[in-house]
Amino acid sequence: MELLIFTFVAVIPVISDGLIVKGPSGPLVAPLGSSVVLPCSVDKPLPVEDLEVAWRRTDSDTLVHLFQDGESHTEVQQQDYQDRANFFTEDIQRGNFSLRLDNLKAEDEGQYTCTVQSHEESGETVVEIKDVVRLLVSGSDQSISASVGEDITLNCSVDSHIQPEHIEVTWKKTDENIQVLLFQNNATLPDSSNERYRDRVEFFTDETPKGNFSLRLKSVRTEDKGVYMCEVFAGGLSANTTVELEQLGFSVLHIMVLILCASASGSAILLCCLIYCRYQNDSTLHLHLLLVVCPNMIMFFAFVFWGASEGSVSESVCCCALYFLRPLLLLWAAPFIEHLFSAQIKTWIKKYSYVAEYTVFSVVVYSALFASAWEKFINFAIFNKVIVMVLFAVVFVCCLCKITYILVTEVGKKTGRVINIFDVVADTTFEILPTLQFMLLFYTFGSARGGLIIIVILPVLMMMTNDRLIYRCRYEFNFSLSVLRTVMLVFILVTNVVMIGLYIFTLDNRTDPIGWGCVMVFLQIIWTIMYFSDVVNDDFFRIFNVSIRLSREP
Secondary structure: OOEEOOOOOOOOOEEEOOEEEEOOOOOEOOOOOOEEEEOOEEOOOOOOOOEEEEEEEOOOOOEEEEEEOOEEOHHHOOHHHOOOEEEOHHHHHHOEOOEEEOOOOHHHOEEEEEEEEEOOEEEEEEEEEOOOOOOOEEOOOOOEEEEOOOOEEEOOEEOOOOOHHHOEEEEEEOOOOEEEEEEEOOEEEHHHOOOOOOOOEEEOOOOHHHOEOOEEEOOOOHHHOEEEEEEEEEOOEEEEEEEEEEEEEOOHHHHHHHHHHHHHHHHHHHHHHHHHHOOOOOOHHHHHHHHHHHHHHHHHHHHHHHHHHHOOHHHHHHHHHHHHHHHHHHHHHOOOHHHOOOHHHHHHHHHHHHHHHHHHHHHHHHHHHHHHOHHHHOOOOHHHHHHHHHHHHHHHHHHHHHHHHHHHHHHOOOOOHHHHHHHHHHHHHHHOHHHHHHHHHHHHOOOOOHHHHHHHHHHHHHHHHHHHHHHHHHHHOOOOHHHHHHHHHHHHHHHHHHHHHHHHHHHHHOOOHHHHHHHHHHHHHHHHHHHHHHHOOHHHHHHHHHHHHHHHOO
8 A cells, every 4th residue: 555654844843841742834635545644753762661642633532542651552542543543663762653544534634633741741743634535436427329239438437546446446237236347456356247247348457547447338238228327435435426328229130130020920911811812722731831930930030130139149049949949839739731741740740749849949948048057057066066967967868868769769760679668768757857957947046945846846746647647537437538638737737837936936046037937938838738738648548448457357
C-alpha cells in the first residue's frame, strides 16, 4: 500500500510545562482509502520509562491509540481504529510519536490531539484531517442503443485519486439481479460472472488504474436488454451509476429466423389450403406428407440460426433435434401413411417411430444438459463425479440398447434366442429409463434429496409394474378394456403432472427453466404414448390371458 506522508517544514510549537511538541503547520489532505501520517514529535529523545503518548479525537475524546509503559496498547483503542492506527514503534525512543492511519475513511475527517507526558513534563499538539476526497462515480446520462451481435461499452468512472487496490466494483443487471462482472483486490474476477455473461464481458485493463471501470459487453443478445448498475465500494462508502441498454436492433441472423418462422407458418397454411381444395385428388397424399415434413424442417433451420445469433448452443441443439424428429410422431398418428408407404415401412412407423424419437431425443437432451452443467460438474467431489458419470453412461446405454434392437430386428432381420433375450433386456432397460433420468437430473443439478428421490422413483416404479396388475384385473375381475384404459390413462396423467413439476423444480437454477421444463414435458408425453400404446393393447391382454390359463392347467 502506498504511504502518503504529509510532513511540513514549518511547525506550531505548543509549550506546556516545558515540553515542546511539534505538529504540522496546517490541515492534512489525503485521498479516500489511502494512508496518512499524523505528525507528532519532540526535539529531544525521551526515556520510554514513564512515557505516555495518547492520540485522541478532539471532538469526541475517542482514544485512537495509546503508548504506555514501553509498548502500544491496541486493546484500548476504539474499535473503528483497530488495525488502522499504528505508531512507528522503532522511532518512539527518538522522540517521533507520529501516527499512521490506514484505509482513510470519510468519517476520519476532524481534529486529533497528540498528548505526550514524560515524568512531570507534558505537552500536546493538534492535527487536523480536512477534505478527504469523496467517492465520485459517474456514468452515461443517455441510454445505449445497439444492434444484436455488436460490442458495446457501458461507462463507469471512479475518482482517479482513489487507488484501485482500495476499490471494489460490481456490475449487475438490476432487473434480473444478475452479477455481470466483479473487480476486487485489484483484479478482475471473471468466474464471478453469471454464465449468461461469462466470456462476453471485460474491463479495460489499461484504464482501471485511472479509475475507468467501464464494461465492454461483446456480442449483444436480445436478452441483454435492460438496466445495468455499476456499484463501487471504497473506504466504507458506496456509490453507483446506472446505464440502460435499449432499442436493440435485429441482426441479419435474427431477420433470417423471422423469415424462416414466417415461412414455416405460411407453408403450413398453404399446404392445408391445397389439401382442402384437392381432398378428392390422390395428390393430396403427397401434400399431407409435405405438411408433416416441410414446416418442421424449416423450423429446424430457424433454430440453427437462432442458436448462432443468441449463443444458446444447448437450447438450440435440443430444439433442432425436436423439430427434426417430430415428423416421426406425426407420421405415427397420421391416417394416410398406408397409402404412401409399403406395408413394411408402415409397420415400422407404427411400431417404432415414437420409440426412435424418444430414444434419440433423450440422448440429445441429456447430453445438452450434461454439457451445460460441465462447469458445475468439474467442481464436484470425486465420489459425486463417479455417480453422475455412471448415471449418464447407464442412461446412454439404455437408449443405445433400444436403438440397437430396432436396427438388428427391423433392418438386419435377425432372429433367434439371443435376439429374444436382447429384446427382454432392451425393454426392461427402456422402462426404467425415466427413473434413471430423474436421478441423473436431481444429482447433477444439486437438487437431490433423499425424500425427493423416493417420491420420484415410486411413481415410476408403479408405472413400470402396474401392467401385470392391469392384466390380472382384466382376467380375474373381467373388467372391460375401456375401463382399464381409462383408469390407466388417468393414472399416467396424474403421475406425469408430478414428474413434470419435479423436472421444473430440478432445473430451476438453469438459465431458462421454463424452456427446459417444456422440453421435458415433450419427452414425457412421448414416453407416455409409447407406454400406453404397449400396455393397454388387446394383443398383450390376449397373450397374458393365454399364459394365465396355461399356468393353471394341471
